[in-house]
Amino acid sequence: MPMLTSTSRKILNGVKTGLLSLVLSGFAASTTADDRLYIFTEKYPPYNDTVSGKAFAHGENDITGICSDMVKAALARLDYDYVMKMRAWSYAYNWVQERENHGLFCTARTDERESQFQWVGPLASIKWTLFAAPDSDISLNSLDDAKDLQIAGYKGDVMSDYLIDKGFNVLTAVSGDVNTRRLMLGQADLWVTDGLVGPLVAKEEHGITGLKPVLVFRETPMYLAFSNSTDPTIVAAFQRALDEARKAGELDRIENNYRQ
Incomplete structure (x- = not known):
């Protein structure tokens, strides 16, 4: 191996220092990203x-x-x-x-x-609520009374999943705001959602008021x-x-x- 001049040593040491700095800075950046x-x-x-x-x-x-x-x-x-x-x-x-x-x-x-x-x-x-359309005459005394009805729900939602597991007929959608239209078009008899969410979405997204809260069957902390x-x-x-x-x-x- 040829001997290094003092200038060469300085350059080599500078390269090593620079590489070490890059490694350390990269490690610091990844640590920050991991901690976010x-x-x-x-x-x-x-x-x-x-x-x-x-x-x-x-x-x-x-x-x-x-x-x-x-x-x-x-x-x-x-x-x-x-x-x-x-x-x-x-x-x-x-x-x-x-x-x-x-x-x-x-x-x-x-x-x-x-x-x-x-x-x-x-x-x-949240209050697990079954809503009906404003002109609906549906009346429920218990959740079992909805067994033969078509219920609109939200895919992955805890209320929809609960009803599906219990054997109810739930038609789920990726976007919850379509369920108001399903009620109004007669594609679903009921809509399962939170007691505050239902009327708010119906009004703000579709200008519909007067949804009927037919049954509140559970309350869950979030x-x-x-x-x-x-x-x-x-x-x-x-x-x-x-x-x-x-x-x-x-x-x-x-x-x-x-x-x-």
């Missing part, structure tokens, strides 16, 4: 909605609603780098479960889902659900932050603002 939280939601007014009115959003500034503001109240007490996005529910639900540092809200916490996530909450609660591969210390920190926001009265104020 990705929090997803769906369009489900008044719990989650977009300022733009679109069904998707790429940042928190375009996301609003009862649960959204509650999650933001917790985030304001934490020092995490995060991204908040709005996507279709079925897509986000599957995406979040398989990835570290990913969360999803508002997610109904049920026995069937208990082991699938780590839970932060509760946020708000949560921010983190994937099981997310660091439990992050989940615990979120729970403390949410508890602090609740103790300060922020969560009650948020909910009251939307229910007025």
Whole structure:
């Protein structure tokens, strides 16, 4: 091997230093990316909605609603780098479960889902409601009375999945706002959705008022659900932050603002 001159040594050392810096900077960048939280939601007014009115959003500034503001109240007490996005529910639900540092809200916490996530909450609660068209004469005394009826639902939604598992006739759609039209066109006898969501979507999306709440058959608290591969210390920190926001009265104020 030929001997290196002092100039050559300086150049070689500079190259080594530069390579080491690139490796370290690349490691730092990947660490930052790994530590970032990705929090997803769906369009489900008044719990989650977009300022733009679109069904998707790429940042928190375009996301609003009862649960959204509650999650933001917790985030304001934490020092995490995060991204908040709005996507279709079925897509986000599957995406979040398989990835570290990913969360999803508002997610109904049920026995069937208990082991699938780590839970932060509760946020708000949903009332599982069967709606009929304004001119419908359907009357139900119990859920079993709807066994022979066609029910419009939302694909991947906890209420729709519950009814499907119980053997009800549920016609699901990727977008929940089409279910109002199904009622009005006679393609479905009932629509299963939350007690606040149904009338709001019908009015804002289709200008339809007077939906009939035929039966409220369950009430479920909603949560921010983190994937099981997310660091439990992050989940615990979120729970403390949410508890602090609740103790300060922020969560009650948020909910009251939307229910007025």
